Amino acid sequence: MTTTAVLRKSDDIEVTGDTPSLVERIAAVARTDLSPIALEIDEGTIYPDRALRHLGDVGAWSAHADLGETIAGITTIGETCGATAFMAWCQNTLVWYILNSDNAALKAKYLSDTASGKLLGGTGLSNPMKSFFGIEKLKLKGRRTDGGYIVRGALPWVSNLGPDHMFGTIFELDDGSGEKVMFLADCADENLSLTPCKPFLAMDGTGTYAVQFRDVFIPDDQVLAAPAMPFVKKIRAGFILMQMGMGLGLLRDCVAIMDSVKPSLAHVNCFLPQQPEDFAGLLAKMEAETMMLAATPFDTSNAYWRSVVELRLRAGDAAVAAAHATMLHCGARGYLKSHRAQRRLRESYFVAIVTPATKQLRKMLADNAREYQGDQGGA
The missing domain is CATH 2.40.110.10 (Butyryl-CoA Dehydrogenase, subunit A, domain 2)
Incomplete structure (x- = not known):
């Protein structure tokens, strides 16, 4: 089957042809390499360089011709491990810089090794x-x-x-x-x-x-x-849009966790104000908007830039809200250190504070509005 930029829940992925898609390949590495060590990565006892190189082997860092595919890959990693999704963003951003540079000597020296994961x-x-x-x-x-x-x-x-x-x-x-x-x-x-x-x-x-x-x-x-x-202006939308993978992956797993406790807790969880269906709908909307914006990462219009910043702001807010709701849906079991619900809560705050953080995104929007109004007034 052909590689697509469609965002899909990795647990539902089935390989239906001889050639698995990029998302399928990444999901397979996440299951084998990341799931067993996610807790150790969170605790800092492991830096998963072997997993990052394995992800490079399957093409996770070389899909930037279609930025949507890159984001889909980070999202798939984020369903398993928020920390590794962040590192996936770091690696992909490094490749994004090199790919978009006009320095031919730099590209010749570093692009292949970073895109393959040989150089992290x-x-x-x-x-x-x-x-x-x-x-x-x-x-x-x-x-x-x-x-x-x-x-x-x-x-x-x-x-x-x-x-x-x-x-x-x-x-x-x-x-x-x-x-x-x-x-x-x-x-x-x-x-x-x-x-x-x-x-x-x-x-x-x-x-x-x-x-x-x-x-x-x-x-x-x-x-x-x-x-x-001028280069920063060129690469900034991609820089921010790739962060969406962290938020979307976390949201997906939060919905999955809330769904998983329905059989035993639905009779009381139904009284909670936010349900997994609410976040599933929000997730679908944000995924669609992410793919739309990722199709034109070099758009220089003010309207496009504001849409990117506003989407990233909503992703941080949604991540914190979904992780909070997940803890409430899980109750005491989610409060155990061994349960990933509490890890997701802690990871969600990182989505909200990693640069550009929630407060910086709000400042960026406010500054942009003032500059735009000034330009309009001057016209």
Whole structure:
């Protein structure tokens, strides 16, 4: 059967032909590689690099010609493990940067290895994304030198990293010009250090580190874009839309958990204000909207950008609401550490706070509305 971008519940997937679809291949790896270790990933005793490479083997990181397929794959992973769905977003975002760069030397050197999962990594855009909207100052500074740049500074949170990984981020030139450069950082560089973060509420096995740059040389074949801002505008919708996979996967599993307790608890759960059918309807609507927006990720219109931001905002709100309802539907059994309902509740807060977080998304919409009104007034 042919690969499609249709979002489907992985438990219902059946291989009906000789060639399984991308979602089917990813679902099979999730069942064999992720389900047995999801609790250990959550607790931080395992960073699932072998599973991430296996997912690369089946094509999970190489579907960006159809962004909908990429999101469908992350969603399928998210049904099993929210932490790995986040790492899937990190890996796919790294590939997204490289794929859309105009640097031919960079593409030739890194695209194949990242898309196949041979080279793992992530995205260090949390601080830059916040800086663009006046929330933080940009933490990395750089200067031009022969054949590249020298970069100094520190990023407090970068995920899906390890000693042989890479990630994309942004520095500002220290010459007062304000120009920004987006680049790939190599964790193996002797002048770049990784410091493990303090334990998290959930998702501890995501390879998240504080990263220190001490005069790190960035050669020209690691420069994604200079200047960076036109490139950021190009890739930003895909960056945000791929996060939908985390929220949609979590929502799917929450509906499944609530349905699973119906046989024993429907007689009392019927008095709860939110039912699995409510979230199933919301899920279907959000899936359809995600696929529609993913079909045109390079649309530069203001209306399109607002639709992407508004959808991502709703995904965070829906994830928290669905996980909360799931806990209430499960009752005491969901309160056990061994039950995934409580893991889903903790994971849902991450969907709401990962950059761009709920508060940043609301600020982005407010800023955008003011800018648009100003442009209209000036016209």
